[in-house]
Amino acid sequence: MNEKKVAEQILKAVGGDKNVSHLEHCSTRLRFTLVNDDQVNVEELKQIPEVLGVNQTAQCQVIIGNSVVEVYNELKKMLTQKDPSADNKKDKKLGTVLLDFVISIFQPLIPAIAGGGILKSVLMLLNMLGVLESTTQTYQILNFVGDAPLYFLPLLVAITTANKLKVNSLVAVSAVGGLLIPGLAAMLGEGAALFSFQLQNVNYTYQVFPAILCILCYAQLEKFFTKISPKVIRTFFVPMMSLLIVVPLTLLVLGPLGYNFGQGFASIIIAIFERFGWIAVAILAAFLPFMVVTGMHKAMLPYVITSLGQSGSELIYCSASLAHNIAEAGGCFAVALRTKDKGLKATAISSGISALFGITEPALYGVTILHKRALYGVMIGSFIGGAYLGITAVEAYVAVGPGLASLSMFISETLPNNLMNAVIGLVISFVASFAAVAVIWKESTVEEAVKDPAEELACDEILTAPLEGQVIPISEVKDEVFSNKLLGDGFAIIPTKGEVYAPADGVIEMIYDTKHSLGLKTASGVEILFHIGIDTVNLKGEHFEPMVEVKQQVKQGDLLLKFDLEKIVAAGFDPVSVVVITNPKKVQLNFSNTDQVKKMDSVLTLSEGVGV
Structure with missing residues (x-):
């Protein structure tokens, strides 16, 4: 995989670097927080062979697979450093904003917490097997190492929250670090007062929400003091004044508020389990496929991390x-x-x-x-x-x-x-x-996709041959994205002539920049993708000549695209061309009994899918 090239294609499809407010990744997918979600070209993303899927919820999620880290690193190099807040004028639903905020804070914590936790569990296993006794200093020191991510969880949360809010992460860590100083913890335990106000005895280690509230407040203070302070003293004045206000305010109000919220949040989840018992786990497990696909499973992260930190x-x-x-x-x-x-x-x-x-x-x-x-x-x-x-x-x-x-x-x-x-x-x-x-399980001509019933085919659609040549099953195409039907079902043609025709009346929805691929939406609502050749994106448009424009109405049999078949083959590319029904997927594909097709030959009838 050429990670740099894939990153360039993805960045272009999500609206360019100016449209990216925040980028992170998990084990298999890139997670974009965008300035304007409407600028995302989902179909263009889906055409990138290395992209396994696209999901838009609170974030634009691009599923890459095992190479996600490499693509992420290339994207980070391409993103310009900017403050997107001035551009982000688009109103978003509160739920979407909150989910994006939660994911951005908690998702990056997982590697450190998981690494430390697995280390501790391995140590327990070694102790159970009698390999390493828990009373030895070696065991205890390594156990401290494993416990460190959770013990200093407030500092990690300060970093991720500061990164999300685009404020100074080192000052943010300093603000939260003030809550963890052993001497202060001892004072709180004995009973301490600040400005004659009694402070609640809170152990801030292992806590999440006090740190979040602290940095939310600090972010506003940093912006305020940056705006009003002279540039000559800004370097020390802004952090000094921010720390002077935010740490006492956190000790007096924000810290106890966050601590009590965390306790209550975890208690609610536990109460649900105690009320419904095993059925809560069973139902959650059954619905996780839908939660993972939509990214909603990430909303459980605050509970998981809070529960681990507290109990x-x-x-x-x-x-x-x-x-x-x-x-x-x-x-x-x-x-x-x-x-x-x-x-x-x-x-x-x-x-x-x-x-x-x-x-x-x-x-x-x-x-x-x-x-x-x-x-x-x-x-x-x-x-x-x-x-x-x-x-x-x-x-x-x-x-x-x-x-x-x-x-x-x-x-x-x-x-x-x-x-x-x-x-x-x-x-x-x-x-x-x-x-x-x-x-x-039941094998069928085409498996039905799980989708909104409103997207089902309203009536039969007869498609004529979009190219002249030999028809072959899509499963024989030497590209896993197509052969595995990740974009949808369809068929392929080994062309004998370098022309693509409209298989039905419709409108041109998309023409790829490198001209080797285009999309058509028929009058009955069927969305069709034409992809000429395998890996021909590398030709960068050479040997391809579109004969139509985006949004242009076309009639069945109209010439859509010309390509130089001989030169494409001479350049070493497989000319097999793929025709994919990208939407709807819940259809029955009935092929004509012919291997060789010419322009206007009936090649396929699409019928509404039957239940399986």
């Missing part, structure tokens, strides 16, 4: 996530066993292996969400596995994606059966999902 354990989300992750694996392996589609079989096997280790995006976007029966089976397996984990009250001690490699996150010094129950729940989730998908 050292968490017993709802991580258990549900374990059940779902392993159910995705079981479902994928069942699909691999039952399907006759070689491309889908390969995708299901690789995605199933990733899901076993806690990475579910390949399984979700490559298999589950595209195939309704697989989704139902995964939900069944997740529910059953989640029910067992909920009944046995399995606790997690690390905030990391549960899977085979991270099972040590369930090791407990006080609950000897906790790990065993987690393993049993893992097995139940896998077996239940595998069995459910294997039983209900």
Whole structure:
């Protein structure tokens, strides 16, 4: 993969660097906070072969897979340093803004918390096996190392919050660090007063919300004092005045407020578990496919991190996530066993292996969400596995994606059966999902996508040949994005003539910059993508000549694009051209009984999909 090139294409499709307010990444996807969401060209993003999927919620999420870090690094080099606040005039819903804020603060914390937590769980495992006694100084020192991310969690939160708010992160850390000084903690324990006001005894280590409120206040103070102070004294005056106000204010008001909110927040979640018991874990596990696809699972991060910081354990989300992750694996392996589609079989096997280790995006976007029966089976397996984990009250001690490699996150010094129950729940989730998908799976001409019923095809659509040549199944195309039907189902043609025709009346929706690809929306609402050649994007428009413009109305048989077939082949590119039905996916594809087609030959009839 050429990460730099992919980064350039993605940045252009999201509206350029001026439209990017904030960028971060998780294990498989890039997460953009944008100035104007309307500037995103989703279809252009989906055409990038390395992009597995696109999801727009509070953030624009671009699913990359295992190369996400490399693409992220290239994007960071391309983004100009700017203050986007002056440009961000677009009104956004409060819920969207809050979710974006939460994700931006908590998502970057996961690697440090997970690394420290796994270290502590490995130490407990070594102690259980008698390899390293917990009474030794070596064990205790390494345990301090593992505990450090949670102990100093307020400082980490200060950094991520300051980065999100675009203020000085070092001053932010200093403000929160003032709350953690051992001498101050001792004074609070004995009873302390500030300006004659009694201070609440709060232990700010392991806390999240006091730090967030502190930095929210500091951000406003920094902007205010920067605006009013003379430039000659700004270097010391702004941080001095900000610290002088924000730290006392946090001790008096913001800190106790954040601490009590955190206590109440965690108590509500625990109360839900105590009220509904195992059913809460089972239902959450069953609905995680939808939450992960939309990015809403990140809204659980504050609870998970708060729970770990306050009690050292968490017993709802991580258990549900374990059940779902392993159910995705079981479902994928069942699909691999039952399907006759070689491309889908390969995708299901690789995605199933990733899901076993806690990475579910390949399984979700490559298999589950595209195939309704697989989704139902995964939900069944997740529910059953989640029910067992909920009944046995399995606790997690690390905030990391549960899977085979991270099972040590369930090791407990006080609950000897906790790990065993987690393993049993893992097995139940896998077996239940595998069995459910294997039983209900049904091969069809085209699997139905899980989508809004409003997007279904209103009437049959007859398509004529968009190119002249030999028709081949899309599964035989030597490009996994197309052969695995990540963009949708369709067919391919090995062209004998360098011309692309409109297969139906419609309007041109998109012409790719490098001219090798264009999109058409038919009069009945079918969206069709034409992609000429494999990897021909590298020709940068050479040998391609569009004959239409975006938004132009066309009639069936009109010439859309000319390309020099001989020169493309001479340049070493595979000329096979792909025709993808990108929307709707819930359709039945009925091909004509012909291998060779010419202009105006009927090649395909689209009918409304039938339930599977």
